[in-house]
Amino acid sequence: MVSPAVNTKKMTMIEGVRNAMDEMLKENEDVIILGEDIGVNGGVFRATEGLHEKYGEDRIIDTPISESGIIGNSIGLAANGFRPIAEIQFLGFIYPGFNQLMTHATRLRQRSLGRFTVPVVVRAPYGAGVKAPEIHSDSVESLFTHMPGIKVVVPSNAYDAKGLLIASIDDPDPVMFLEPLRCYRSNRTEVPDGKYTIDIGRASVLKQGDDISVFTWGAMVMDTMKAIETLEEEQNMSCEVIDLRTLYPLDKETISASVQKTGRAAIIHEAPATGGVSNDVISLINDTSFLYLRAPIQRVTGFDTPVPVYSLEQEYLPSAAKIQAAIVNAVNF
Amino acid sequence: MVSPAVNTKKMTMIEGVRNAMDEMLKENEDVIILGEDIGVNGGVFRATEGLHEKYGEDRIIDTPISESGIIGNSIGLAANGFRPIAEIQFLGFIYPGFNQLMTHATRLRQRSLGRFTVPVVVRAPYGAGVKAPEIHSDSVESLFTHMPGIKVVVPSNAYDAKGLLIASIDDPDPVMFLEPLRCYRSNRTEVPDGKYTIDIGRASVLKQGDDISVFTWGAMVMDTMKAIETLEEEQNMSCEVIDLRTLYPLDKETISASVQKTGRAAIIHEAPATGGVSNDVISLINDTSFLYLRAPIQRVTGFDTPVPVYSLEQEYLPSAAKIQAAIVNAVNF
Amino acid sequence: MIEDFPMQQIINEDGEIVDADALNDISTEKVKSFYYKMLCARMLDKKCVNLQRQGKIGTYVPYEGQEAAQIGSAVALEEGDWIFPTYRDHAATLTFGHSMRNLLLNWRGRPEGNVPPEGVNIFPPGIPIASQLLHATGAAWAEKKHGSDRVSLVYFGDGATSEGDFHEALNFGSVFNIPTIFFNQNNGYAISVPMERQMKTKTIAQKGLAYDMDCLRIDGNDVLAVFAATKASVDRARANQGPTLIEAVTWRYGAHTTADDASKYRDQNESETRRETTDPLLRVQRYLQTQNTWNEDWLKTIEEEITDEIETAIAEMEAYPEPDLRQLFDYVYDRPTWTIQEQVNQHLAVQGEE
Amino acid sequence: MIEDFPMQQIINEDGEIVDADALNDISTEKVKSFYYKMLCARMLDKKCVNLQRQGKIGTYVPYEGQEAAQIGSAVALEEGDWIFPTYRDHAATLTFGHSMRNLLLNWRGRPEGNVPPEGVNIFPPGIPIASQLLHATGAAWAEKKHGSDRVSLVYFGDGATSEGDFHEALNFGSVFNIPTIFFNQNNGYAISVPMERQMKTKTIAQKGLAYDMDCLRIDGNDVLAVFAATKASVDRARANQGPTLIEAVTWRYGAHTTADDASKYRDQNESETRRETTDPLLRVQRYLQTQNTWNEDWLKTIEEEITDEIETAIAEMEAYPEPDLRQLFDYVYDRPTWTIQEQVNQHLAVQGEE
């Protein structure tokens, strides 16, 4: 997708997110952003820094504290020609707007047989591990993957973030764009200038391997890569690591091809085990690769508990030790 | 649980629900009901018929149209001594109250280390197949099974409904009590007088069998039983049918024992495939019974689409043909 | 507070002129055209109740009694404007240009029911109470941002004022000065719950004070008052003078839906009395009679005309091709995801085997 | 509209008496006790900002400037009443009986922070904006249903008025005549968003008109005005005369939290000016000075007393036992489900191996 002549710059993920919005705001007058503190303040994580100055308050719109209002108005704006990006300050605060997503944004196309559509991107930082107050740290991807009519995207680095966000803004349907908080400034990747897209629905194979397929996304990508590095060194083991990047629709080909190659799978995520997206991955493997499986699929997930206050947060998050134990379990089964 | 001397009466499921509330209102002054049109009108499905007259408007409370208000106030009432039953008119209208459930009802005990608790039962009719208008027919059980801090119960007949609802009202924690619309008046079972409970978390084996374990709940129990009857007659096959009844926590023992006996499993539900509770069942079987499995687990579910308007509703619901095909697939694998 | 919000009328229950100045702007021809539309709506409504009894359509939501509120407001709009109805506002959508056939198809459980004719901006009826108010502000905001003078009008009931979305929409409307008319039909009941249990206030109009929004209370059974008030609000909105909250006080004669039994929660005699007193059609008839412009032959002619129109639409509805499975699968996304595509394939494979 | 809601004062910025009648009910001892509590709150707040800088506690939410609003309201309550704070209202919770140690533990990410002393009814701070208003109505409704005369008081900010829950709570409160005081601290900003972009109205008090609720606007930096107005509202609520909406106009001097940079969105000189003019502590000092009841020695004594108290609490916080895994697992349900129990076991098995 990227022409080789294009310049690149090293960016953090939050810069990649900002850069994607900047590109699209420049390209298309109908792209606007709505959210709390996104204007003069540039967003509480600075995702929209500088955009208010550059594009003005008619396009970078500070709203009242009103998530239903943000999403509901975005639906009306989208159905009437705009391409709103709705920023929810933390994913844990999307629930007051849940009704608008569940009964409208995701259904309007079907309800009107295509007459009205909702090309809205809902962006939200999410996930645990940054010592945020209670309720700020939920990983509830599966509330949205279970919602027919919306796509769910989770980048883990700047390059993916920019390409996926541009693809999401271009997408004719609603996209839930989840930004793992721990990834915002934890690493930098080369990001090309200008517009490029990464297809929604394509996973990214971060590392080839033969013994087990490890699926993860978001902030757990970093932890998984690190856990596996030591494991491979110490145990002479070869792991394939796949960043799913899109959680709906899942990348069926990549997932099943990998499991059919390795015969084993582990899934790592922050959300509670019950109802987590891991279960959909297991189900997909059951459907496509039953006869290839040499061990039960392993899950390393958050607990079936709320994310606790920060003194216990690290206990909540899947640890390197748990990731390693799960992989060893599968390989030694 | 039921003493043999007790009288029984044949009841529809809606009568079982009403009878359970009547028992508990009688027994405990702190049991109250809040909801829309539940007072003089007796509820749009008549679940509370007669209760307003009997217990008065201080206990059977018609509220404004305000789901967040109903659930939010129930939290305050529960934390201060009451045992509210909150009726949501249709499950499809719970979303405006989602924030109160997700960030408060389910977390208050943990957030306060047990100082404040929320013994609330949220009752809601749900499911497709009764020609209701748009949005009335969602099967979104897994939005709640994925919510730490709440239990999720789904009866399919009057006996279970009464015993489970009494257990739910007695439960010290929030319970989501989902009432399948199609079951309200479609069958009658013998229901004992007085108070009895059915343990939350226990599935019910409706029919023993050897060739496959079929898991289902709610209105699909009826369809599954019917589909299997013909199948067994025509194909000389023996199916074990299990009504899960509680979706969180799942009955691990019953599920795994059955699969370990039959070596095959199918799960039938109305909700969309992606993110549906079937995936948790698959995951549980993967964890407990991997080596017993002789075929991929089959799912027969709703589509990854909204429930359509009623002319297409029957196409949406899992059909007998699909249930049969799935079972045959597994058995002939 | 209620004294601050007197119920505005142009003609009263007896057909007498209350506000002659306002009436001056409305020709007798216009009044008759309002009557025609109200009669059409009423005849269609009665017909639908029958169709439901015959099993030709599903559960139906009648609006009988609310014709003046819906039609008086819808006629105040122009091409390019937007309306956001609820399940009860098909007198309004019909007036604003929805096809009678599609309207009937809606009650027959067909997705086409939500599709208005090309160029007519009618959203699918709002089902989750009050949620559509925010779409109305969003769509009108888009018009304003694009520099047009089009407006939106959103319908909602007395019960809808209790939902958070009502509040958030009025707040957005006032903060961003959005050209939306918040048109409340206060029919006294939300299913079984009377206004007195829904809110403490005696008026809905006063809720506009919480947003420094223009707000007024009108006799929703006086089609002329409804028209004039809506028109004035629309003009103000077009001139970028902001949104308005209108409370149109009215009454539904029948049950909440054909599945509801109104006698469980109210004395239905009240409706019978009102048919003789505050009825919106009768009032126009009385007015025209006092003006000597009422003519029984005209009534007969238009009744026949309307009967024909309705019969044609019903015939079209009944002859309409069978529902198509693609309507279920093809419109969830612009292009079906593989998950949906696989589900279609499996579905067809099995249902073909039947 | 703003003229209808004048900002009620008892003493003005210069410490002069504006409402002598109201003042009559409040002894100098009481005024001094208010000052003590405000000073304690302010010293604690400054200390917490320092503790955050030293990394001893996490992100902290300062309330400096809002002491009069929080303390004047909290002292108007009695034992058995309920308060529902936000993340910014620990001056109020401290005043109402929360322990300073637990309050500090909260900022150190410890679950004990949310646990008030036995018999003190303080809910965990509301994090999702405005959601706690409905718990306040629920809890007070329970008191009323149980026949007690206890009331609830809920804190929320100017920004919180935009959420649907604000509206639903005020509606419930008025419909069911629930003894709740809706205590709004209008500090002019919701993070970076000034009141003018949050709402069109110039007052928050007027929003009570939408519910026919008693509503008033007070100088939130005048601790006496806050106390008197809250006390009157509480008395009315106890007497079953219904809820009240109080707008206490105030100002936060600092940033939204220690992670926020206020200079990005406002001129912080404004805060410096206000420290010299409208400051709640300075005002009481000036008043006591004009009454000749101010005494620098007293100030020194109480400063020392408070310093001791704070240092003790900090020492307790620092010495507090390590967090316990059971706090994560044991309070999700009354008894852990098997799912959670299995997760504990697995967790311990692996973390033991490390």
Ligand SMILES: Cc1ncc(C[n+]2csc(CCOP(=O)(O)OP(=O)(O)O)c2C)c(N)n1
């Ligand atoms: C969020 C939500 N809650 C509940 C319902 C169920 N419901 C359908 S109509 C209705 C009453 C609405 O009353 P009102 O707003 O006065 O409008 P009317 O029906 O009188 O026109 C209710 C409670 C719903 N559709 N949406």
Ligand SMILES: Cc1ncc(C[n+]2csc(CCOP(=O)(O)OP(=O)(O)O)c2C)c(N)n1
């Ligand atoms: C539902 C929800 N949305 C957004 C946030 C993020 N947030 C935290 S504080 C705040 C501003 C609140 O302003 P205000 O109500 O005026 O209270 P203040 O902070 O000024 O005391 C916001 C938007 C949140 N906590 N909850």
Ligand SMILES: [Mg+2]
């Ligand atoms: Mg109504």
Ligand SMILES: [Mg+2]
């Ligand atoms: Mg504020």
